[in-house]
Structures are given as C-alpha cells and as structure tokens.
Amino acid sequence: MLTTLRVLLLPVLNALGPVLMAFAVIMLIPAVYSWTEKDGALMDFIMGAGITAGAGLFLTLTLYRFRQELTARHGFLLVTLSWALIAAFAAIPLMLHMPGLGFERAYFEAMSCLTTTGATVLTGLDELPHSMNGWRCFLSWLGGMGIIVMSVAILPLLGVGGAQIMKAETSGPLKETRLTPRIAETARSLYLIYFGISVACAIAYHFAGMHWRDAVMHMMTTVSLSGIAAHDASFGFFNSAAVDAVAVVFMVICGFSFTLHFVAWRRHDPLVYLRNPEALAWIGLLLVLIAAATPILYLSGLATSVPDALRAAAFSIVSAASTTGYATSDWSLWPCGLPAILLLSSAVATCAGSTGGGLKMIRVLILIKQAKREFTLLLYPNAGSPIPVGDAAIPNHIVFAVLGYTLLWSFSVLAGAFALLATGLGSLESWSAAVACITNLGPGLGTVGPVGNYQGLTALQLDILTFLMMTGRLEIFTVFVLFTRAFWRT
Numbered sequence: 001m002l003t004t005l006r007v008l009l010l011p012v013l014n015a016l017g018p019v020l021m022a023f024a025v026i027m028l029i030p031a032v033y034s035w036t037e038k039d040g041a042l043m044d045f046i047m048g049a050g051i052t053a054g055a056g057l058f059l060t061l062t063l064y065r066f067r068q069e070l071t072a073r074h075g076f077l078l079v080t081l082s083w084a085l086i087a088a089f090a091a092i093p094l095m096l097h098m099p100g101l102g103f104e105r106a107y108f109e110a111m112s113c114l115t116t117t118g119a120t121v122l123t124g125l126d127e128l129p130h131s132m133n134g135w136r137c138f139l140s141w142l143g144g145m146g147i148i149v150m151s152v153a154i155l156p157l158l159g160v161g162g163a164q165i166m167k168a169e170t171s172g173p174l175k176e177t178r179l180t181p182r183i184a185e186t187a188r189s190l191y192l193i194y195f196g197i198s199v200a201c202a203i204a205y206h207f208a209g210m211h212w213r214d215a216v217m218h219m220m221t222t223v224s225l226s227g228i229a230a231h232d233a234s235f236g237f238f239n240s241a242a243v244d245a246v247a248v249v250f251m252v253i254c255g256f257s258f259t260l261h262f263v264a265w266r267r268h269d270p271l272v273y274l275r276n277p278e279a280l281a282w283i284g285l286l287l288v289l290i291a292a293a294t295p296i297l298y299l300s301g302l303a304t305s306v307p308d309a310l311r312a313a314a315f316s317i318v319s320a321a322s323t324t325g326y327a328t329s330d331w332s333l334w335p336c337g338l339p340a341i342l343l344l345s346s347a348v349a350t351c352a353g354s355t356g357g358g359l360k361m362i363r364v365l366i367l368i369k370q371a372k373r374e375f376t377l378l379l380y381p382n383a384g385s386p387i388p389v390g391d392a393a394i395p396n397h398i399v400f401a402v403l404g405y406t407l408l409w410s411f412s413v414l415a416g417a418f419a420l421l422a423t424g425l426g427s428l429e430s431w432s433a434a435v436a437c438i439t440n441l442g443p444g445l446g447t448v449g450p451v452g453n454y455q456g457l458t459a460l461q462l463d464i465l466t467f468l469m470m471t472g473r474l475e476i477f478t479v480f481v482l483f484t485r486a487f488w489r490t
Contacts, residue, residue, distance in 0.1 A: 004488050006066070012077045014063035015070060016085060020056030023086055024049045026142070027093070030135040039129035041097055048092035055089070073487060080479050083146075083470055087111040090139055097132055104459040104466075111466045113139035115473035116147065116355060118227030118325040118442030121455045121462070125232050130213060133230040137220040144224030144254075144355040145194060147473070193261050198223050201250045208242040222250050225355045227325030227442050234327040234450075235315070244315045247326060255282055255322045257353030277390045278351045278362045285349050285361075289317045293338055300335050316450075317342060321349035323357040325442030327450035332443075339445055343432055346441040357440030357472055359409060365389055366402045408476050413438055416468045423461050437465045438472035 031045035091106035205215035221228040231237035293313035303309035316331040320342040350356025369387040386393035420430035432444030
C-alpha cells in the first residue's frame with residue numbers, strides 16, 4: 001500500500017501543486033474586476049486565492065522529492081484529482097460571500113460550472129455581485145478549455161475518447177486529428193480556435209443588444225456549452241430574437257469538434273464539415289427535431305405564430321441537444337413527449353472533441369452501424385462486414401470499446417437515478433437529474449427543470465449529482481479506472 005502511494009499518488013499530488021498555484025493566480029482576475037466595480041466581493045477572491053496558493057505551495061515543497069516524469073496511469077489520476085480539487089478551491093469565494101451556502105452546495109455549484117453542466121443551487125442571481133457571476137461564467141470557460149485539451153491528451157490513452165475514435169480514420173479530414181506532433185502545440189492550436197470563437201461570440205452578443213458585461217459573461221457559457229446564466233430568468237431575461245439567434249449559431253458551432261474547426265481553418269475549406277459524417281449527423285438531428293417541434297408548438301397553442309414557434313423550437317432544441325441548458329421558456333411542459341426527446345438528445349447529439357457532453361454522436365453512429373452489422377451477420381454468418389463511417393472502416397477494438405463505454409455509461413445513469421430515488425427524491429426528478437448531470441446538460445424535468453433549479457435537493461443528493469457531473473465530463477472510464485485493482489497494482 002505504501003509503495004503504491006509512493007509510486008502513484010505522491011508524484012501526482014506534487015504535480016498538482018503548480019496547478020493549484022496557477023489557479024490561484026487565475027482567481028485574481030475576478031478579484032481585480034471586483035475591485036474596479038467595488039461590488040463587495042474583493043476579499044472573498046483574495047482569501048480564496050491565498051488559500052489555494054498556500055495549498056499548492058505546500059504540495060510542491062513537501063512532496064518535491066517525489067517529483068518525476070508522469071506516466072499514463074499518473075495522467076488518469078492527475079486529471080480526476082485536478083477537476084475534483086480545482087472545483088473545491090473554486091468554491092471558496094462562493095462560500096465566503098454566501099456563508100449560509102455550505103460546502104456541498106458551493107462545491108456542487110463550482111463543479112457544475114467547471115464541468116460546463118450549468119445546474120445551479122443559487123437564486124437571486126440578478127442581485128449577486130457582477131464579479132461573482134463572472135467567476136461562475138469564467139469557470140465554465142476554463143472548463144471548456146480543459147475539455148479540449150483532455151480530449152487530445154488524456155482520453156486517447158483509454159482507447160474510447162473522442163480523439164482516439166477519430167484517430168481510427170473515421171473519415172478523410174480526421175486523419176489529421178493530431179494536427180501537430182506535440183500535445184502542447186496541439187493544445188495551443190485548439191486554444192487559438194477556442195479564443196477566436198469566444199471573441200466573435202462576445203462581439204455578436206453585444207451587437208445583438210447585450211451590454212458588454214452580459215455579452216462577455218454569456219459568451220463564456222455559450223462557447224463552453226455550459227448554460228450558466230447571470231440572471232434568474234436565464235436567456236428569457238433578454239427577450240430578444242437577435243440574442244437568441246446569436247446563441248443558436250454559436251451553440252451549433254461549438255457542438256462541432258474543435259479539431260474539425262482547426263482542419264477547416266488550416267485548409268481554408270469549410271466544406272470539410274460536409275464531408276464529415278459526425279458533423280452531418282449533428283446538424284441533421286437538429287434540423288429533424290426543429291422541424292418536428294415547430295408545428296407541434298404552433299398547433300398546441302404554445303406559440304402564437306409560426307415564426308414564434310420556430311424561434312422557441314430552434315433555441316430550446318439546440319440548447320438541450322448541445323448540452324448547454326439555456327432556457328427562454330419551460331420546455332418541460334411541451335406536449336407529445338418533446339421534453340423526454342430533448343433530454344435524451346443531450347446524450348447523443350454533440351460531436352467528439354466539442355465542449356458538449358453525453359455519449360457523443362460518433363459513438364452513436366458506431367452503435368447504429370454495429371446493430372446493422374449484426375442483422376447482416378444473422379443472414380450471412382460468414383460475410384465479412386466491416387463498420388464504415390465515412391470513407392473508412394472502424395476497427396473491431398474501437399467498436400468493442402464503444403460498446404463497453406455505452407454499457408458503463410448506461411449503468412452509471414441507472415445507478416445514479418436509483419441512488420437518488422433511495423434518498424427520497426421523486427422519480428421524475430431522479431431520472432431526469434441523473435441524465436441531465438451525467439450529460440452535463442444541467443436542467444432536468446419537474447422541480448429541477450428549465451425554470452427550476454437544484455436548490456431544494458439535500459446535501460447527499462447534490463453529492464450524488466456532483467459525482468455524476470464529474471464522471472460524465474471525464475468520459476466515465478477516466479474516473480472508473482481508478483476503482484480497479486489493476487490500476488493500483490505496482
């Protein structure tokens with residue numbers, strides 16, 4: 001046991017020291033903004049930064065002799081602990097500013113922001129200091145950046161991450177998934193794309209009618225697909241068709257793989273999106289859902305005109321399917337099973353390598369192709385039947401990895417829902433909250449729906465959902481591999 005700690009845990013904790021110190025510096029950004037605004041939250045951020053820096057310095061100095069080059073096993077542990085600890089330290093300013101919030105609720109809020117889930121336990125957002133709302137949005141933006149790097153640096157090692165799947169030559173353009181030989185260079189390239197889209201989104205929001213403050217904050221939660229809002233009414237606060245249109249455009253853009261964005265930018269060829277089966281499926285699903293929901297909303301009387309129905313359908317469907325979670329209306333009250341469809345769309349719609357959550361569209365395409373292959377093998381047992389996605393065939397080991405991932409993902413949803421049911425939460429809320437948190441959508445159905453929040457849940461229920469948020473964000477296997485005996489065997 002001691003040998004395991006020495007070999008695996010202590011080098012990772014030492015590596016976390018500089019990470020925490022860097023995060024402490026980042027925490028000074030909202031502190032400076034609070035100082036300029038004089039909104040009363042300055043000391044909360046300064047104390048939070050001091051505690052975080054102190055913890056990072058302690059880990060760096062006391063565990064310096066365990067410093068070493070990290071292996072793949074260290075990488076899985078480092079990623080999980082990074083997200084868990086950063087969320088804990090990110091919660092400190094929230095706890096200091098709102099003493100009655102408590103650690104579990106503050107940790108839930110911080111994890112929701114960092115994992116780009118968008119579930120909240122807070123009310124009175126309009127009265128919160130701008131720096132505190134900005135901190136929540138900034139955490140989401142940072143989480144989106146972390147997701148992009150993780151998709152190219154850590155998840156491929158598991159064989160089931162988005163980058164690994166794309167490296168299996170699922171289509172022509174994605175043969176260049178690595179982009180550059182070194183991970184650092186790859187991350188830098190993707191950051192440039194992420195930052196460029198962020199700037200364009202903020203400018204678009206401002207010209208659509210948002211104040212610069214709101215434009216920047218909601219840009220952060222749009223490109224990260226988190227759906228964190230600075231107002232209790234979410235996007236309904238703005239009541240603007242132009243603002244809604246900008247949000248829809250950028251939610252769709254960020255639902256694509258950022259590696260695909262890079263390939264399109266480097267080649268100066270926007271047609272790469274049309275040659276990518278995952279991108280086409282992402283757009284196709286959105287169009288089908290919007291086309292189906294628009295007449296239902298109009299004929300049911302929930303919209304007074306076809307343009308209003310189209311606007312409501314497009315915004316809510318793109319928001320849900322992209323796992324953003326913005327709300328302009330209570331789509332949980334829509335008829336004909338649309339709420340369940342929107343909730344399920346969050347699990348399957350976004351592309352691998354995007355900032356969205358869920359199973360990812362590429363896995364769904366592989367599962368569909370595998371089901372089709374099974375029918376073929378029933379009729380022709382000896383037939384060689386590869387699984388084509390685009391112009392290439394998916395290797396069997398990738399197919400098996402996807403099947404295993406889907407099984408574990410489904411089990412996690414079931415286990416989470418049953419755990420919530422065991423705590424006394426209603427069935428509708430339990431099932432929808434489990435799906436909404438593991439897919440990083442945020443709003444569920446019932447009291448945790450688009451116009452509700454998670455404030456009424458107990459500490460234990462929030463702890464369950466916090467674990468689901470982190471597990472879903474880190475692609476299930478990244479967390480669960482830590483619970484295997486083989487991982488800790490030296």
